[in-house]
Amino acid sequence: MTSRVYLDYNATAPLRPEARGAMIAAMDVVGNPSSVHAEGRAAKAIVEAARAQVATAFGADGADVVFTSSATEAAALACAGRGLSGAAIEHDAVAAWVSAGLAVDRLGQVTVDAPENTALQLANSETGIVQDLPEGLAVSDMTQAYGKLPLAFNWSGAGMALISAHKLGGPKGVGALVMKRGTDLAAQIRGGGQEMGRRSGTENVIGIAGFGAAAEAAARDLDAGIWNRVEKLRNILEESIEAGAKETILVGKSARRLPNTSCLATPGWKGETQVMQMDLAGFAISAGSACSSGKVRASRVLTAMGYDEAVAASAIRVSLGPTTTEDEVLRFAEAWLTKYNRHRARAA
Structure with a gap:
C-alpha cells in the first residue's frame, strides 16, 4: 500500500524530534515556574531558555516575548481595544479584532495609509503571498512566515508580531506575542501576573520547551x-x-x-x-x-x-x-x- x-x-507542521525531546525532558521537571524553591527555579529556567531561543530565531533580541496558548490568543492580546484597521485577507484570529476596510489588489497586496493604526499579515496562509510591511506598523501576523522566510522582528518595522509553535514543528497549544520593549499593553487574562503581567496563568512549561527547541531547529533549516x-x-x-x-x-x-x-x-x-x-x-x-x-x-x-x-x-x-x-x-x-x-x- x-x-x-x-x-x-x-x-x-509535524512535530520536530528536537521539540519532542525537549518536551519529554520538561515533563520530568515538577516545579511551578512562579515558585522560588529549587524545583520552581528549574521550571522557570526552562521557560526562560525557550524564550531566548524563540527571540534569537525570530531576530527579536531585546524585545519582549510573551508566551500564550496560541497565535489566536496573541492576536486578541495585541489587537483588543486598539481600533485597528486591516484588510479582508487577514486570518480570522486577526479579522475578529480589526475593521477590514483596507484595499487589496489582484496580487494580494494591501494599501496601508496609517501603519500605526493597522494590523497587516506578513504572509497569507491561503495564497502564500508576502506583504511589504511599512515602518511603524502596529501589529503583524507573522505566523506563516516565521521559520520559512529570512526575517527579523527588530527590522520588520512592526511594533508587535504574532507567532505560533505548531507552524514550525513545535507542539500545538502554544504561541507568542513579540513586542518592542516598553509597548503599552493591557492584559486580557488577569490573575497571578505571569509573563511580565501581560498574560496570567501558570506557564505551559512542556509546550514552551518544545516551542523553543522547534524555533532553534527551524532557524538552522532556514540557514541551511x-x-x-x-x-x-x-x-x-x-x-x-x-x-x-x-x-x-x-x-x-x-x-x-x-x-x-x-x-x-x-x-x-x-x-x-x-x-x-x-x-x-x-x-x-x-x-x-x-x-x-x-x-x-x-x-x-x-x-x-x-x-x-x-x-x-x-x-x-x-x-x-x-x-x-x-x-x-x-x-x-x-x-x-x-x-x-x-x-x-x-x-x-
Missing part, C-alpha cells in the same frame, strides 16, 4: 537552505499542474510568496470536493485556512483580491514542508490531474 502524503504544512529546495519542489508541482490543467489559476504566481505554498483555483470544481477526493487518494491538502476547514464557503481572501465566486469557491491550498520529496509532489500532481480530467469529462 502506498503511504499517505502530507501536503498541509500551513495548517500544522532547506526552503530553497522546497521552493523548487513547489515550482515542479505548479509546472505539472499548468501543463495538464490550462484553466486552473495559480493564485499569486507572479507575486512574492512563501516558498512552500500553492493556491490552485479551478472554476466550477468545488475546493472542498477536491480536498475530499485527494484525501481518499492518500493526500492531505486543504481548502483555505485550516481554521475555516469544514465550512462550505468561498475563500474571502480570493474574493477580497477581486476573484469571482466561481474561482473563490474552487481554491485549494497545497503546502509543502522540509521533508516533502519530489516523488511525493509528482505523485500528487498525477493524482490531482486524474481527478481533474474526470471532473472535466463529467462537466462536458
Whole structure:
C-alpha cells in the first residue's frame, strides 16, 4: 500500500524530534515556574531558555516575548481595544479584532495609509503571498512566515508580531506575542501576573520547551537552505499542474510568496470536493485556512483580491514542508490531474 502524503504544512507542521525531546525532558521537571524553591527555579529556567531561543530565531533580541496558548490568543492580546484597521485577507484570529476596510489588489497586496493604526499579515496562509510591511506598523501576523522566510522582528518595522509553535514543528497549544520593549499593553487574562503581567496563568512549561527547541531547529533549516529546495519542489508541482490543467489559476504566481505554498483555483470544481477526493487518494491538502476547514464557503481572501465566486469557491491550498520529496509532489500532481480530467469529462 502506498503511504499517505502530507501536503498541509500551513495548517500544522509535524512535530520536530528536537521539540519532542525537549518536551519529554520538561515533563520530568515538577516545579511551578512562579515558585522560588529549587524545583520552581528549574521550571522557570526552562521557560526562560525557550524564550531566548524563540527571540534569537525570530531576530527579536531585546524585545519582549510573551508566551500564550496560541497565535489566536496573541492576536486578541495585541489587537483588543486598539481600533485597528486591516484588510479582508487577514486570518480570522486577526479579522475578529480589526475593521477590514483596507484595499487589496489582484496580487494580494494591501494599501496601508496609517501603519500605526493597522494590523497587516506578513504572509497569507491561503495564497502564500508576502506583504511589504511599512515602518511603524502596529501589529503583524507573522505566523506563516516565521521559520520559512529570512526575517527579523527588530527590522520588520512592526511594533508587535504574532507567532505560533505548531507552524514550525513545535507542539500545538502554544504561541507568542513579540513586542518592542516598553509597548503599552493591557492584559486580557488577569490573575497571578505571569509573563511580565501581560498574560496570567501558570506557564505551559512542556509546550514552551518544545516551542523553543522547534524555533532553534527551524532557524538552522532556514540557514541551511532547506526552503530553497522546497521552493523548487513547489515550482515542479505548479509546472505539472499548468501543463495538464490550462484553466486552473495559480493564485499569486507572479507575486512574492512563501516558498512552500500553492493556491490552485479551478472554476466550477468545488475546493472542498477536491480536498475530499485527494484525501481518499492518500493526500492531505486543504481548502483555505485550516481554521475555516469544514465550512462550505468561498475563500474571502480570493474574493477580497477581486476573484469571482466561481474561482473563490474552487481554491485549494497545497503546502509543502522540509521533508516533502519530489516523488511525493509528482505523485500528487498525477493524482490531482486524474481527478481533474474526470471532473472535466463529467462537466462536458
